[in-house]
Amino acid sequence: MKVKTISRVEKDFTQEVQMDKLKVFRNYDPALHPFERPREYTRALNAVKLERMFAKPFVGALDGHSDGVSSIATSRKSLVAFLSGAADGEIRVWDLPRRKCVWSVYGHKGFVRGLAVAPGGQTFFSCSEDKTVKQWALQIKDEDDDVPTALSTFQSKEPFLGIDHHWSNNMFATCSSKVQVWDHQRSEPTHEFAWGADSITAVKFNPAEASLLASTGSDRTITLYDVRVASSMRKIVMEMRSNALAWNPMEPFNFTVANEDHNLYTFDMRRMKRALMVHKDHVSAVMDVSYSPTGKEFVSGSYDRTIRIFNIHSAKSREVYHTKRMQRIFSVKFSADANFVLSGSDDTNIRIWKAEASKSLxxxxxxxxxxxxxxxxxxxxxxxxxxxxxxxxFRHVPKAIKKATEAKREAHKREKLKMDNRRAHAKPGAVPHANTREQAIVRELE
The missing domain is CATH 1.20.5 (Single alpha-helices involved in coiled-coils or other helix-helix interfaces)
Structure with a gap:
């Protein structure tokens, strides 16, 4: 009896090194596969349907605060610990994987306005309306039952409204009616900056330029400061006030501000007369913004009770997160691995969300x-x-947000029609076209 066997040469299927390419027995000539595109389209359609079907972004809620959560901070050195501060002065340190509070303390007598973790990840700072900044040890072990005490306290004559730590040096900046730069070892500020009379609501150090920081003020200004020359560099005035500011960690010359006009604006600090991008979708004031460690996305929290994730090059949001119980959002943060989003709202809860809604944990x-x-x-x-x-x-959103979005869209159409009619009945060039990226900027000062 004759038996035919399939014979293969072993060396044709063996990789000498891992980077060697295996022999392919398929002909990729498009003429031999006429139904390739319809087949791929069907697979793409099924894939996008499955993505929406498995989109379950909500991971969990952390309760324990007895007042609204006003600030959240994460450590750049740890994937485990993050901090939260409440309106009643309570500070809590959380274990993210276990979703558990490690320790808590009533560290201030007033509103906790800001939290900042030192670059080493061993200590953190908190500021409040009680005119104090306190330094704490960042412990994530819960064996010690003693009440945590502050390592040091910094006093001021004015209530603090924000704080940020330098990315590498032992210095931090606070804001009130002026921007103050502090050293860990000194009880008095080393630098003070004031340009204008109104209060400053947020301050952030640049990730790359060690001496550069930016601030937003209640007088609708965004200001750049240089610590080396101890003076202000540049200031722009916008139509409405900005509530928060965040630098892009991968493109440190770009920053994004959260504005009261429902939009976010990304600027290049070298050319601030015109925004790089206007990010729209919120229907109420944007309260906070935070960049992903990858620098490709940022998350925003708004007074309209939603969280939105934007691509830095997109005007529209990629994701929108909301729940029935979540109230107005005052603080948002990306986790250090860019896989999760943390949000704090005035319903006393901190919520954990997936950055990719359909991604499996x-x-x-x-x-x-x-x-x-x-x-x-x-x-x-x-x-x-x-x-x-x-x-x-397509995203499901609450009815109130849907109605507000439709109302904004109709108002924009009416405004566009009005301007088109004016141009049609005016001399050529008499009614210029408004640039959206320049419209919100009133003037630039140097």
Whole structure:
């Protein structure tokens, strides 16, 4: 009896090194695969439907505060610990993986306006309306039952409204009616900056330029300061007040501000006469903004009770998160690994969200990871097609937000029609076209 066997040469299927390419027995000539595009479109459509089906962004809620959560801070050195401060002066240190409060203390007699972790991750600072800044040890072990005490206290004559720590040096900045720069070892500020009469609501150090910091004021200004020359560099005045500011950690010459006009504005500090991008979607004042460690996205929290995640190059939000019980949001932060978003609202709760709504928290096996990467490439390839674009962008939002969005859209249409009619009945060039990226900026001062 004659038996035919399949014979293969072993060296054709063996990699000498891991980077060697295996022999491919498939012909990739498009002429031999006429139904390739319809097949890929169907797979992309199924992938985007499954993505929306498995979108479960809410991870958990942390309760324990007895008043609204006013500030949240994360450590750049740790994926475990993060901090929260409340309107009643309570400070809590949390363990993120266990979703548990490690310790808490009533560290201030007033509103906790800001928290900042030192670069080493061993200590953190808190500021309050009781005119004090306190330094604390950042402990994530809960074996010690003693009440935590402040390592040091810094006094001022005015209530503090914000704080930020330098990215590498032992110095931090606070804001009140002026910006003050402090050293860990000194009880008095080393530098003071004042430009204008109104209070300053937020201050942030630049991630790359060690001597540069920016602030937002209640007089609608955004100001840049240089610690080396001990003076203000540049200031722009906007139409409405900015509530928060965040620097891009990967592109440190860019920063984003959260404004009262429901928008966020990304600026290049070298050319501040014009915004790089105007990010729209909120229907009420934006209260806080925080960048992802990757520098490609940022999260914003608003008075309209929603959290939105934006791509830095997109005017529209990629995701919107909301719950029935969540109230006005005053603080948002990305976790150090960019996988989670933390939000604090005035319903006394801190909520944990996934940065990717449909991403599984379990570790993916190699085969599953390859499939997910293939699906992502298909969605990217066919994202311009109508059905895939509609499904991927659709989000359920509360009725009040939907109605407010429709009202804003109608108002924008009416304004556009009015300006078109004015141009049609005026001399050419008499009614110029308004640039959205320049419209919100009143003037620039140097």
């Amino acid at each position: 379990a570790k993916a096996v190699p085969r599953e990871r390859r499939k997910l990467e293939y699906q992502e490439s298909l969605k990217e390839r066919y994202k311009h097609l109508r059905e895939i674009d509609r499904i991927s962008k």
